Amino acid sequence: MVLGFMRWALALCLVLSGSAGAQGSSASATFPVIAINTENVAHTDIGARIAYLQDDTRQLQVNQAMADGQPWMPVARTSPNFGFTNNAYWFRFALDNQTGKPVTRFIELPRPFLDDVRLFHFVDGRIITRYSLGDEQPFVQRVMQHQNFVMPLNLEPGRNQVALRIASTGTVEAPLRLWQPAAFYEAASKENLLAGAVFGMLLVMIVYNLFVYLSTRDANYIYYISFVASYLMFWATLNGYAFALAWPEAIRWNSVAVPFSIAWACLSASLFADNFLKLYRFSPPAHRLMQGMALVSAGLMLGSFVLPYVWIIRATSAFILVVSCAALSIGYWRWWLGARFARFYCLSWTAVFVGVSVLTASKFGWLPANFWVDNASQIGILSLVVLLSFTLADRINTDRILRINAQAVALAHAKKARASQQAMLQATADANRELENRVQARTNELHAAMDQLRLANDQLQRLSMTDSLTQVGNRAFFDQSLVTEHKRASRLKQPLALLLLDIDHFKAINDTYGHPAGDACLRALADYMRQKVQRAGDLLARYGGEEFAVLLINSTLGDALDLADEFRADIAGLEVVFEGRTLRFTASIGVASAIPDMQFTPSQFVGDADKALYEAKHGGRNCVRAAAPRLAGLTSSALPA
Template sequence: MTALLRLLLLLLPILGHAATLPLQASETPILPGPSMHVWADPLGQADIHSVRQLPATAWQPVARRDASFGYSKHAYWLRLNLHNPSDTPINWILLIGNPLLDTLDAYGLDGERVYEAGDQRPFHQRWINHRQLALPFSLNAGEERQLFLRMQTDGSANLSASLMSAEAFNHHEQRMLLLQGLFFGALLVMIIYNLSIFIITHDRNYLWYSLFVASFSLYQFIQLGFALQWLWPESLAWHQRSFPFSSALATFFGILFTHGVLDLKSRHHAYTWICRLLLGASLLVMLLALSGPYSVALIGSFALLLACAVFGGIFTTLRWRDGYPPAKLFALGWSMLIIASLFSVISGTGLIANSLLTLHAQQIGSLLELVIFSIALGLRIRLIQRAEKVAQAKLLANAHQLRQEQAKSLELQQQINGGLEARVKERTASLQQALQELSMANQQLAELSRHDNLTGLFNRQVLNEELERMLAQAKRSQQPLAVLMMDLDHFKKVNDAYGHLVGDACLQHAAQRMLQRMRRNDLLVRFGGEEFAAVLCDTTTDGAIDLAEELREDVASHPCVHQDLNVELSLSIGVYALTPEADCDREQLLRNADKALYRAKANGRNRVESYQPEKPEEG
């Protein structure tokens, strides 16, 4: 037994030596991780001379293809023995897959020359102008060489190294630049596309999504090493802090987008409170990234991402269960990005091996998410375009009818000019009849232009014209005048839940219910969308409020029945009445009534509020 122990002690130095890694030129990268040995330096004060004198037993095999040691501030020394078995010299590149390493020193690449690089060292110190750490070296025919690498970082101590010939590296770089160009090009297209829709529709969800994609693009630009190469090659402190800052910034706009797309504002107030807490946490992480300890900001950004993933999954599931249609596509697209992001974060801890898949997991997930959201947004645009085509077809039909009438008139005039006296009176009568029909058609078109095609009510143009006349008459007679601004509550939910055809039927139903209670000299118009306006002559504030309550109760108590569906509706109404003075104008009436309407919405909807001017404080 004693002899066996002595034999093992004699063999320990031999077993401690790393196996020599033979290098042969090929298109496939070589992963040197399993051939490496590592020694951890907790204080980070050892130099190359003391490391070379370490006993063989101090070195431990890496046994991982990515040489990952999780989040640790230790300095890690890696030893690698290389051999060129071929008869010709070969130029090699040792490519470090983690561009966020703070410092990386390499010994043995080029004689006594030391490679010193990392994202906490000026970019110009790198031997190769590359976003990642690329270490070039040459091996002569039959040469053996020992390399020592020292890495230390406040982030993930993940080397993810690969060896490839210079020619294979060039081919690899061309493919990667093409893929990265396509990726960032797709993100840029999505930013421009959604910003354009926001400018046209003023829907803030498109703005939040554009800002999310922009901040996520910045995050990826930093993570992949492009930012240090092209944006701030000498701003090392900011570069280190920009990683958790951009992550929290993307999370901030992602929360706003989620809150809007899932329509959480109209649901239980707990949704909004949780979103506000997450937004506050995002701002706190951004503040820590700018002025606090880097490690705290980094851990905070990961914790924030995990919290958003959990609550996002809960919110989406609950809204899906509520029958909210956008929740299905949102759940599918958003889960792709969140799962990929969590996959990338976990790989940084060393729990799973780092690879090209983990390095680009967020890019893959974000592209899948972009495709799914683009389909949803495209369907929405398609519905709008279809409605526009129907309206254009109606205009073209009217124009065609007018051209036919004009052609008939020209034909009659040509026959009259032919000198056929026997038929002069007959053709003259026909011409007069045609002109009369054309005049009536023009009058009908003019009258149609004053009405809303869907509800049959007067449109906003008539409101502007008639309100001026009614206001002038009220000023002359010194009689009160009232304006009602009415809005169907949560009408977007009706369209989302039942479709636009049912929504149109609900608008027609509400318009008819309100029209039945109007007096002959009152004016009821469709103001736009689900908004209506009414002008009441000789009506005081109390009278206007009474009528508004009748309208509100009537609409609430008579659901819209359409194709076996009973759709309940409710009205929020703003009232403004006064005896107009000489300086009172139309805009003032509409503006004050609109303020009262917004007060009704803010106070819970399905109610009537009147505008009361603020009284000046007594001196």
Template sequence: MTLNVCSRWVGAVLLACGAAVAAWAATPGHTTDFPLIALTDTTPTRIELGAHLAYLEDPDRKLSQEQASGPLQTWVGMDRTSPNFGFTDKAYWFRFALDNRTDKTQQRLLELPRAFIDDVRLFHLHDSQLITKYALGDEQPFVQRVVQHQNLVMPLTLAPGVHQIYLRMASSGTIEAPLRLWEPAAFQAAAAKEHLLAGAVLGMLVVMIVYNLFIYLSTRDINYLYYIAFVASYLLFWSTLWGYTFAYVWPNEIRWNSIAVPVFIASACVAASLFADSFLKLRRFSRPLHWGVLGLAWASALLLAGSFVLPYQLIIRVNSAMILVVSVVALVCGYWRWWAGARFARFYCLSWTSVFVGVSVLTIGKFGLLPSNFWIDNASQIGVMLLVLLLSFTLADRINTDRSLRINAQAVALAHAQKARASQKALIDSTAQANRELESRVQERTNELHDALEKLQTLNAQLQRLSNTDSLTQVGNRAYFDEALQTEHKRASRQKQPLALLLLDIDHFKSINDTWGHPAGDACLRYLADFLRQKVQRAGDVLARYGGEEFVVLLINSTLGDALDVAEELRADIARLEIPIEGRNLRITASFGVASAIPASLTSTATLVADADKALYEAKHHGRNCVRAAVPRISTRQIS
């Protein structure tokens, strides 16, 4: 009853906050079919848009933006603070208007904090003209997102005046639209806090996995293995549901990302069922209950396999229902064992009560029966975190119980052993042997911890390598190039071999950004980087993004003549490229500056870069789309 009252109180507070925001944003001319939000110098840095939306159902998923905005369509004002239509096969259109009442252009970010929406399309209109169009969703590679964030984030550039925003959503799972409008700085600050919280949750789960893994290795108790499997499944489920794995682990694996959530739900159900059967000792307590729980484990295993072949819209619904069934059965079994006298089941019951409440709230919310808010969205996370902690206490409590039973048994054995000194001495010797084995096991665990620390150092080294990659083009960045240049310069100096440097710059790149937009410019840079990566494949050669629209190629053991040949070939190939941008092909050219030298005491890396940069300036000055070489600083005999 207390929990019910608290839930109602929290819901009332959230509804009151939503009503206050709606009252603040309402302006004269605000209608139910096209809500208007005023943007002034005093507008909050974050606006929850749920109460400011109008929506339109698209049962056949066939409406275009022009058709959706036509006079024949009936738009409905949103009657909830956080739109949630649950599992549905329909597409939904949302629209609202932003009135920039200042005299300057404003930048805003529209965030959809739901990573698992298949298809999201945004249309930004101003004076009936389409200004911006985005196509996002989890069915596209992560690198194609205009803002590299685990949520779907869409930048909006708002000139003074009224702007109409249309948003279309379609998905094989749930349709939720708790949209937020941010100022960029506020969004970055909030994202940093969100990542910090996610890191804390991730760290806690990893610590629990590692800790209990060591206990399992010491005790070989199968319950710890089931517990670890459950926590690991939840960790991957949570990370996937909130988009972290798609952002940082498998950004290009669209097919796998689309089925990962039901896969991890099913694996969690398998582990939870096996844990309940083993921990509660159902085989000895009740054979029918034992086989029933094992049947749930097998059914979950079949759902795990089915996640790879069955339609997502079917398997996600079945898996969501299955986790409720598993939670209920695990809870009922626990209370039954506790009622029957199994004292060790008390923490188990408390832990599954918390997860049952959390998962139930989340699942009911996914079916659209509850409004989306912090408590609803994180109900399962809160419940499972309590489950993880309490199950760890449960396992420890059972160990203590078993230990108490063993101590009592030893006391009885000692009482009988007092009748014979020989038996007492044998018991003492046995205890000494057990202590020696325990010390040996402690030493083994210490060595395993040392190995784990060495693996952690290896992972840190891998992270360092990732820091040398340019996030936009996925080639080496400036820091990577500087380090490679220093290394190859020293090597060439020792071996008296020539070292060549190609510095290339995209011609008229600013006009590309001005004409096509910065997303097109970014796409152009990525396309050129992919092309150069295919061309620069000789062992030891280095390709990097030098900065802006400039790329650099370092050629080892290459004379000036060799480098000029390579540069001319690249220049000609680039001029023939056709880069697809928004349904059209973009042609670009590039200018090259080439320098080569045999490093000696009078030459340095800065000298080589300066020579190439000077040659690049000459290429730009003499009409662009050409190759210019720096005047050699060493003799022709040395170069050749």
């Protein structure tokens, strides 16, 4: 059975290392066009709606790739996937801006481990935007600080052509997504929250089992902790979080981390299977097999520092399948022969194989791409982590049952002699007390670990509600607080006022002095407004870009206008010193006031303030405009400052 699983694993590895990519007809593909209009959804998967060109020499320049006569091919799968390849690939498509005005869209390439990514944006045959990205460049050089490759495009009205070149020593994939900016930021926030939850769960498993090991000194817990830690490193690196947060300048280490963590996982899994299944007593040949795999894993860990990435990633990817097959087949063998403690062990490794199988099927286009399919392997590994913890607990319970059964047999024999009976009863009582103490200790450790998880989740919640640049509340914090205060004001029939403040000509500041200067202006404005918004209940948030929102509790329109005029005057006199230059700017402010009820929604409230801000912008800037106060759902109109 072991050899059968190993042959299956090697065959699967050879298939995966081949070209599981996009295949098309022999005819040249037409230039795919994607319409951009006001009815566009939040994001569009465009991987299957583009054309590609294979560059065997990796020497083609953009003008050569886009020249007439090149053998462009249509993508015939859900998204382009060429597997491990030494070729470079060009992709092209057109974005037809039908809105009649310039719009901004984001192109996202959610594969952080591509070496060289270049994008060219054409209008009327001219390159107006180009980006050069890749994991061989420091993270801080990315145009957008995101774990994936995100490239903003300012689309002119009409036809905009886009060319993309991808080359990598690993797999080449291009599951491109087209985003509206607001939808992208919202999705990124949710994705980061989910990633934080996964990180927190894995960290809790490590901490909890570390405490268990310290109390039991059972080597299985050390191997389990090592496996979870290796997967945590693999997950964080593969998804780009480690490069973004842990080592943004360590380019060499970032490329080593994935094969290193895979080899580390193989080492931990081999030692865990050998020790947990007690192969040294049950089957010496199986014991020697797992020990040999552990030695090979250690060699691969060292090899990840010296061997070329294209070799070591294929070797580790193949070897983890071999280790998984061996560990699973030996586990089922032990279970079949009556080892009940192996049942959770087998279920955990089965979850991994199901996840890998689903992922493989999606790569070949047998399953549609969605959240569950794309994350099947990660779900399988997380299931493995959780179920292995249950496996360890189940083994403890099995040992306890065996001890109780042995105890009963001993008591039956002890009836022949009263002295022996008393000694056995005393031993039983001592064993029970020790067991209860250990169970109570582990329960306390679990409670402590859960408390740490709650503290970590609270910290993540606070971070998700704070704007990293200005250290004031972010858009999510504002939206959540607005809903709460809207309900409270509606219930108490109290007035609520909203100020939307936007820096005038902020783009000119960025274009003239650079984005760091613009950031300095945003921080200075946030510091000033934080000093002004001090009343209990009032809140300040960065609403987006150069726009801030101030929510005033129990304040009339007159109070809000007075504060807005004070803001406007003070900001006009505000001086920001940046690299020896003194920067000044003004701001336009829109004000809305209401005594809200359930018929007047928070979005309508924001809409009133936004309309007033729009009038301030078109009324000369550096001014305040107000919407008529809302009372019981009355409509609003702009008032002069």
